[in-house]
Amino acid sequence: MRRQIWRIKNEDWTDASGSQVHLLTYEKPRNRTEIVSNGAQDATLEELVELCDHDAENCNAHDFCGSHRLLGALLHRHLGRDMATRIMLDVASYGGQHGMGGICRSGDAYGDLDVGRVGHDWNGKYPE
Numbered sequence: 001m002r003r004q005i006w007r008i009k010n011e012d013w014t015d016a017s018g019s020q021v022h023l024l025t026y027e028k029p030r031n032r033t034e035i036v037s038n039g040a041q042d043a044t045l046e047e048l049v050e051l052c053d054h055d056a057e058n059c060n061a062h063d064f065c066g067s068h069r070l071l072g073a074l075l076h077r078h079l080g081r082d083m084a085t086r087i088m089l090d091v092a093s094y095g096g097q098h099g100m101g102g103i104c105r106s107g108d109a110y111g112d113l114d115v116g117r118v119g120h121d122w123n124g125k126y127p128e
Contacts, residue, residue, distance in 0.1 A: 005039060008036060009021065040093075055095060
């Protein structure tokens, strides 16, 4: 199952210049937090990478901390910013690389992408 991504702001969150800070999160907003957008269609590549890396850290999937930054850099280098951002949004919607692989999540990406089941051997072929 894909995860919902929210862009939120809180009147208490500001940067050094006093401007409001918006954050991406998988957690549904509550209390004094305002939803700016959902679905992350307005997210930058860097915001999506940061969301995935922080989520990996939060669920103790430490081997994946930083891997999203590296993947984002490779995608950006070879495909350009727009395509890299679109692919990273897809990865983020599965909960990052760790979520896609079933670490801290169900690993639904295997079925969605038709590449077998989490924890099982694969036939080594992508669907046509």
